[in-house]
Amino acid sequence: xxxxxxxxxxxxxxxxxxxxxxxxxxxxxxxxxxxxxxxxxxxxxxxxxxxxxxxxxxxxxxxxxxxxxxxxxxxxxxxxxxxxxxxxxxxxxxxxxxxxxxxxxxxxxxxxxxxxxxxxxxxxxxxxxxxxxxxxxxxxxxxxxxxxxxxxxxxxxxxxxxxxxxxxxxxxxxxxxxxxxxxxxxxxxxxxxxxxxxxxxxxxxxxxxxxxxxxxxxxxxxxxxxxxxxxxxxxxxxxxxxxxxxxxxxxxxxxxxxxxxxxxxxxxxxxxxxxxxxxxxxxxxxxxxxxxxxxxxxxxxxxxxxxxxxxxxxxxxxxxxxxxxxxxxxxxxxxxxxxxxxxxxxxxxxxxxxxxxxxxxxxxxxxxxxxxxxxxxxxxxxxxxxxxxxxxxxxxxxxxxxxxxxxxxxxxxxxxxxxxxxxxxxxxxxxxxxxxxxxxxxxxxxxxxxxxxxxxxxxxxxxx
Amino acid sequence: xxxxxxxxxxxxxxxxxxxxxxxxxxxxxxxxxxxxxxxxxxxxxxxxxxxxxxxxxxxxxxxxxxxxxxxxxxxxxxxxxxxxxxxxxxxxxxxxxxxxxxxxxxxxxxxxxxxxxxxxxxxxxxxxxxxxxxxxxxxxxxxxxxxxxxxxxxxxxxxxxxxxxxxxxxxxxxxxxxxxxxxxxxxxxxxxxxxxxxxxxxxxxxxxxxxxxxxxxxxxxxxxxxxxxxxxxxxxxxxxxxxxxxxxxxxxxxxxxx
Numbered sequence: 085x086x087x088x089x090x091x092x093x094x095x096x097x098x099x100x101x102x103x104x105x106x107x108x109x110x111x112x113x114x115x116x117x118x119x120x121x122x123x124x125x126x127x128x129x130x131x132x133x134x135x136x137x138x139x140x141x142x143x144x145x146x147x148x149x150x151x152x153x154x155x156x157x158x159x160x161x162x163x164x165x166x167x168x169x170x171x172x173x174x175x176x177x178x179x180x181x182x183x184x185x186x187x188x189x190x191x192x193x194x195x196x197x198x199x200x201x202x203x204x205x206x207x208x209x210x211x212x213x214x215x216x217x218x219x220x221x222x223x224x225x226x227x228x229x230x231x232x233x234x235x236x237x238x239x240x241x242x243x244x245x246x247x248x249x250x251x252x253x254x255x256x257x258x259x260x261x262x263x264x265x266x267x268x269x270x271x272x273x274x275x276x277x278x279x280x281x282x283x284x285x286x287x288x289x290x291x292x293x294x295x296x297x298x299x300x301x302x303x304x305x306x307x308x309x310x311x312x313x314x315x316x317x318x319x320x321x322x323x324x325x326x327x328x329x330x331x332x333x334x335x336x337x338x339x340x341x342x343x344x345x346x347x348x349x350x351x352x353x354x355x356x357x358x359x360x361x362x363x364x365x366x367x368x369x370x371x372x373x374x375x376x377x378x379x380x381x382x383x384x385x386x387x388x389x390x391x392x393x394x395x396x397x398x399x400x401x402x403x404x405x406x407x408x409x410x411x412x413x414x415x416x417x418x419x420x421x422x423x424x425x426x427x428x429x430x431x432x433x434x435x436x437x438x439x440x441x442x443x444x445x446x447x448x449x450x451x452x453x454x455x456x457x458x459x460x461x462x463x464x465x466x467x468x469x470x471x472x473x474x475x476x477x478x479x480x481x482x483x484x485x486x487x488x489x490x491x492x493x494x495x496x497x498x499x500x501x502x503x504x505x506x507x508x509x510x511x512x513x514x515x516x517x518x519x520x521x522x523x524x525x526x527x528x529x530x531x532x533x534x535x536x537x538x539x540x541x542x543x544x545x546x547x548x
Numbered sequence: 549x550x551x552x553x554x555x556x557x558x559x560x561x562x563x564x565x566x567x568x569x570x571x572x573x574x575x576x577x578x579x580x581x582x583x584x585x586x587x588x589x590x591x592x593x594x595x596x597x598x599x600x601x602x603x604x605x606x607x608x609x610x611x612x613x614x615x616x617x618x619x620x621x622x623x624x625x626x627x628x629x630x631x632x633x634x635x636x637x638x639x640x641x642x643x644x645x646x647x648x649x650x651x652x653x654x655x656x657x658x659x660x661x662x663x664x665x666x667x668x669x670x671x672x673x674x675x676x677x678x679x680x681x682x683x684x685x686x687x688x689x690x691x692x693x694x695x696x697x698x699x700x701x702x703x704x705x706x707x708x709x710x711x712x713x714x715x716x717x718x719x720x721x722x723x724x725x726x727x728x729x730x731x732x733x734x735x736x737x738x739x740x741x742x743x744x745x746x747x748x749x750x751x752x753x754x755x756x757x758x759x760x761x762x763x764x765x766x767x768x769x770x771x772x773x774x775x776x777x778x779x780x781x782x783x784x785x786x787x788x789x790x791x792x793x794x795x796x797x798x799x800x801x802x803x804x805x806x
Contacts, residue, residue, distance in 0.1 A: 495601065500637045503597045504647065504713065505625035505654035514650055518641030518696070 094375075096189060097348050099317035100181035102289055104207070106166040110291070111159045114138060117261050120164045124230055124264075127237055130244075137250035137260030144254035150440065151378045151409040156352055161293040161324050163262045165207035171228070172212050182206055189315060191284050194530060199311075200279045201226045205296060206286050208264040215281075223272040224308075226281050229297050232268030239270065243299055247330040247358045247386070255354045259295045259328040266296030266327065271306040271337075280309040280342075280528065287316035287323055287351065298329040302337040302365075309340040311528060315375070318348040322377065325351055331359035331367065335389065338366040344531045346538070347375035349405055355381045363389030363418075370526050372399045373408045374538055382440060384413035387421035394423040399523040402435030402467075403542050411441040411472075416452040416482075427458035428520045431467035432542050439488075440472045447478040455485040461519050462492050463512065463543070513543040549628055549720035549754050550575050551596070555607035558588075558595050565591045567779035568607065573721075578747065578755045578768065580790060583776035584798050589758045590634055592776070593725040597631035598624045611721060626655060628720030632710035632727050634758075639697035644709065647697050648679060648716050655717065682715040685745075687738050703730030711742050722746075723756045728764045740767030762790035777801045 106123070108116050117138050121131040146153055172178050175192050186192060186204055195202045201215035203226070210228035219226070225236065233240050250260035267283045287294050302308055316323060325347060333339045339359065347353055353376035359367040369383035385394025396412030414423040429437035439458040460469035471488055493515050501511035516539050517524070524532050551573040558566035565588050573579050583589050595602050596609055598621035608615050616624055639647065649659065652675070659672045676693070683692045686708040698706055707730055714722055724743070728736055744767060747755060757764060765787060773789040774781045775798065782801045783789065 494637070497637050497639060499594075499597075499599050499601075499621055500633065501639070501647070501650075502621035503625055503629075503631050503633075504651040504717070505622050506650055507622050507654070508620075510650060510654065511622075514642055514647070515639060518639050521641030 094318060094348055096315035096346065097318035098188070099319075100185055100288055103179060103181065104165055104167050105169050106164075107289075108162060108164040110162055112138075112161070112163050112262065116163050120262060120264060123166070126233060129241065130233065133245065133250070134261050137257050140250050141254060141257035141261055144257055146254060147380070150380045151407045151438070153352065153354075153378065156322065156324065160291050160321070162289060162291055163293050163295070164264060165289055165292065166209050167206045168209070168211050171210055171231075173214055175212060178211060182211055185286060185288065186212070186284070189284065189286070190530075194282070198279065198528065198530070199282050200277055201281045203228055203267055203283045204286070205265045205283065205294075207289060207292060208294065210265050219277055222275050224275055224277060225268065225270040227268055229266040229268050229299065230264065232299070236268075236270075239301070240268070240299065243301060243330065243332060245330075247332070247360050248328050248356050253356060255326040256328055256356045259297060259326050259356070262293070263295045263297035263328065266298040267300070267310070268298070269300040269308060269310060271302045271308045273303045274305045276307040277309070278307075280311045282311045282313070285312065285314040287325065287347075290319045291321055291323060292316075293324040293326070296327045298327065300329075300331045300339060300341070302331070302333050302339045304334045305336045306334070307338045309342065311342045311344075313344045313346065313531070315346050316348045316351050319350050321350065323351045325353045325355070325376075327355045329355070329357040333359055333361045333365035333367050333392075335363045335365060337362075338368070340368040340370065341383070342370040342372075342527065342531075344372045344527070344534070345375055345379065349375065349377050349403075351376045353379040353381065355379075357381065357383040358386065359384070359394070360386045360388055361392040361394060364391040365389060366393045366395070368395045368397070369412065370397045370523070371410065371412070372523070372527065372531070372535065373410050374401045374535070376406065376408075378407045378409070380409045382411045382413050382442070384415065385423060386415045386417060387423060388417050390418045391420045392418060393421065396423075396425045397523045397526055398425070398427040398439075399520055400427070400429040400437045401539065401542065402429070402431045402437045404433030404435055407436045407438070409438040409440055411439045411458075413442040414444070414454060416443075416445040416449045416454065419448065419450045419452070421449060422453040424455045425457070426522065428523055429458075429460045429469060430463065430516055430520065430539075431460070431469050432463045434466045436468040438470045438472060442474045442476070443484070444476045445479050445482055449479050450481045452479065452482040454482070457487045459488070459519070460490040461516065462490065463516070509543045513540045516543065549752070550612050551721055551754060552610050553596075553607070556592075556595070556604065556609060557606035558591060559603045559605050560591065560601060564605070565602070565779055566595070569776075569779070569781055571774065571781060573754050573756065575752050575754055577771045578757070580757045580759060580765065580770045580773045581776055581781075582759060582762075582773065582790065582793055584802070587776045588779040589776050590725050593631055593723045593756070593758055596723055597621055597629060622654065630714055630717055630719030630722050632714060632722070632724040634725040634729070636698050636706045636710055638699045640699050642697050643694050644697055644712070645676065645679060645693040648693075648713060649675070651713070651717060679712070679716060682712050686712055686742055688712065704732065704735045707731050708735070708739060711739050715742065715746060718750060719753060721754050721756070723758065725758045726760070727757065728759055728761060736764060737767060740764050744768055762794040765790050775801055
């Protein structure tokens with residue numbers, strides 16, 4: 085096992101001893117998939133789905149169009165680790181090293197102050213779960229995906245893989261084969277969950293593969309805000325995170341999905357996220373990518389009902405050694421739909437950001453309104469940023485706006501702030517914080533504060 | 549604060565902008581530097597503040613007998629040097645309040661959120677109130693300090709925002725580079741009165757006004773007026789010199805310097 089490398093500037097890079105109840109062998113084959121399914125005592129249709137997905141995974145080529153994934157070694161990964169024998173609803177009942185981890189991250193505190201429910205996933209399984217009774221009584225379901233499959237197999241079966249089938253891409257296939265954990269949320273008609281539900285994902289073991297699967301169904305006129313965060317120890321070898329998130333926003337419903345991805349810099353983060361939005365529904369992705377070695381993630385909205393709206397706010401911060409290939413997809417598949425993608429990216433040191441976006445408007449999707457804005461800020465000489473916008477528009481009666489900018493921090497801006505007494509690092513931080521402010525203001529406060537801290541640290545490391 | 553500049557020669561790239569400037573400013577004095585476009589006035593202001601673009605090729609700049617030629621801009625600011633910019637930059641997404649809070653912190657001002665009797669440092673609420681007071685004295689709206697820094701400001705608002713910062717930072721040496729341009733008659737009066745009031749409150753602070761026109765001297769009394777032509781100070785005198793220039797222009801010295 086690789087040793088964890090202590091680093092000063094990543095607060096969550098620590099690791100804890102592995103006192104696990106089960107750890108699958110290294111590498112992936114049919115026996116591992118069968119083992120996962122049987123340990124979970126799943127219905128047979130899910131076992132079959134997994135096996136088919138594994139076959140698709142074997143046949144699918146690695147995506148060659150995005151970030152460089154050639155050094156992922158699928159044989160070196162642990163695909164399933166069960167850390168505890170069952171899920172707890174009191175932090176104190178967790179093994180000490182796991183409880184200490186979440187304390188260090190601050191989850192129990194956030195739960196007390198800000199959240200309606202929390203799921204904490206450690207390696208492959210949700211080890212902790214809580215949910216306010218008030219919402220449960222109103223018919224809201226919030227649990228981990230394995231529990232959902234056991235308790236609500238019919239709902240799961242009718243939605244699972246319906247927006248992201250295994251064949252969608254290689255990593256969706258991988259996730260479908262070995263998925264474990266993730267969140268399941270169902271919000272009944274008209275219920276508005278006015279404080280966020282949160283899931284927290286933690287990788288602890290080296291060479292871990294985490295493959296959570298999330299399914300959210302927001303019924304007619306309902307509302308939910310789901311927040312996810314993730315961290316991992318710093319190791320000299322790589323880990324893999326390949327999640328799939330499927331969301332169904334029904335007529336007149338609204339869903340906001342906020343991600344603060346803060347994996348350590350040895351994690352490949354390859355995630356597929358997609359929402360189907362019905363008539364007059366609204367989907368909002370707030371996608372913050374700060375950590376990981378490589379991220380490829382393009383949350384998408386399939387606007388299938390008249391008047392549906394999709395918003396994607398994407399924030400990427402790439403420090404040295406990181407490549408954030410992020411953006412979003414808006415598919416306008418009905419008339420009077422509207423959407424917006426706003427992307428802000430910052431590259432520091434040798435960091436690289438890529439904005440990759442797709443806007444597709446089909447014939448007869450009349451009166452679509454779409455706006456795309458992507459701004460990149462480059463801090464250092466070696467920093468890099470690229471933009472890959474794609475537009476496929478088959479309808480004439482539409483309004484589309486697209487703006488893009490790439491800028492460096494100007495000498496005049498720096499001099500100005502330094503002439504007010506700010507050090508070069510502080511001046512740079514302030515400019516960067518201002519640049520991303522339109523997205524940060526959409527984040528829950530504690531994440532905004534954390535983001536601020538992270539950026540200040542990156543700038544201090546960067547500016548001589 | 550005393551400022552002494554001796555034989556200052558400054559290059560921007562290959563071109564020599566300042567060709568030997570001598571200037572001595574005593575604590576609490578008000579000096580005016582006038583001169584035609586391109587004479588090097590703004591360069592002088594930026595060099596004193598420490599702009600890294602300009603290279604000093606000779607001479608010294610010292611304040612209170614300490615040579616500051618090699619200090620970075622932030623260190624000079626911490627000594628108490630303040631430059632009011634001719635063209636203030638925009639910092640999108642950062643409020644006026646936040647810039648000033650950071651500037652205050654850089655100067656060593658601690659801020660607290662709670663009761664200032666219980667916690668050390670200036671209460672943030674009091675700090676905000678103080679800024680609001682300054683803003684109001686400059687006829688800026690109360691929401692000014694929450695606005696994104698200089699973004700979408702009118703020319704006059706940008707200039708008043710410079711003065712707002714001067715008031716908040718209480719510098720010991722104030723250099724105002726064409727603070728009077730872009731201001732209408734009322735704006736000029738408000739700004740000039742704010743400078744006069746600041747000077748009264750901080751009698752040891754020295755002020756250097758860089759300008760094309762004598763009109764600001766209607767509201768402010770200058771101890772000395774200097775004429776800068778082609779990178780040199782060619783004439784120094786009392787306030788009357790400014791009105792002479794207003795009447796007759798710079799021609800006299802320009803022909804001399806040819």
